[in-house]
Amino acid sequence: MDEIRDPVQAVTAPDPYPYYAALRERHGLYHEPRLDAWVATAAAVVDAALQHPGLRVRPPGQPVPPALQGTPAGAVYARLVRMSEGPAHAGTRRAVTQTLDPMASGQVAGRARDHAAQALAMTAPGDRERLRALYRVPLLTMAEGIGVPIGQRERVALLTERFVACLSPLSGAPALSEAQDAVHALHGLFDEGLSSWAPAPPSGGPERETWIANLIGLLSQTCDATAGLIGNTLVALGREPALVSRLRQGIVQVAEVVDEVARHDPPIQNTRRYAAEPLTLAGHALEAGQCVLLLLASANRDPAPCGTVAIDPAPDVFAPGRPPCRSFGYGAGHHRCPGDRLASAIAGGVVQALLAAQASLLDGLAQRLLASGAYRASVNARIPCFP
């Protein structure tokens, strides 16, 4: 790829980290006219923004992106815990957490491993197909976790992928229209499922429509981020082939590698916040409605002190098993990802399946993915692919 021109383009660049470092050296927070947004590059500023009560997940007066307004996808979007604030957020988040927490990570890892082994056994032996099948494992595992009957899981995975496609500002009219049908179908499935297999909202939890939206949301939140975690782990193994032998010998644990990838090369590179009112951030005056792009991936590589959490002295080094240190890979504050342990377990299960398969499979896939240097088009998710 040519020179990186802005932090959104950096998300899908082969190596965005020197660019992030250069941004950090110049400014912790700056205004980027190309994006019409403020950009937070330093860990301390990202942290402050994630905790700031005046910075919200949606622009003021715009609960749903204009392209989704008045559509089935828009109705689901507006009810997602990720897109809400205040008491509505707190109540739904409690219910979501109570649903995710009982899914023991060990069991989920085992299910992901089985799904991945099945995918590897069934797919045509092409890298592209193999990767696509592995990237679907998170959805199949989460669908199973929330009770979707076996015969419906592949369909649910496909429908979720269509819904997720329309959430990107890069998606065109065909993706938007496909997504409406997909959301309609998913809604119908969960609406019916609530009288049999689907988890009921915990008592005192959100009303039915909000709950259905958030069951769909659990799938959509799983989809790209966990695919990216799997892909970026493969790229890391391609970069450090010796690590594969250390994994095979049990010198390094799969979970240590996956968790280090979530810090060192996170699948969600940035997130956005919007000023609900005029406010000051890192000494800069922000007007109501202005956007701040928070570079989570840059913050993870910032060696400068931030808060009370341990600072990593060498954040650019990829060191599985390093002592716990600050990471924004799963966000922070009241919107911090509640699926972190499950995501790590699912990605770990997929790596376990690859380790158990024919030796050349993991090494080959990792090497070729690294060499491809390509990433799916996205403004925030870093998901390696074959062009």
Ligand code: HEM
């Ligand atoms: C099992 C897979 C996953 C599930 C079910 C899940 C679920 C969620 C949910 C429901 C939220 C919104 C929380 C709230 O608003 O209170 C969230 C936020 C978030 N998730 Fe996940 N997630 C998953 C995987 C991942 C992965 C693999 C990553 C990246 C390593 C990730 C990164 C994030 C981030 C950065 C946020 C915060 C967004 C923000 O505050 O702007 N998630 N996740």
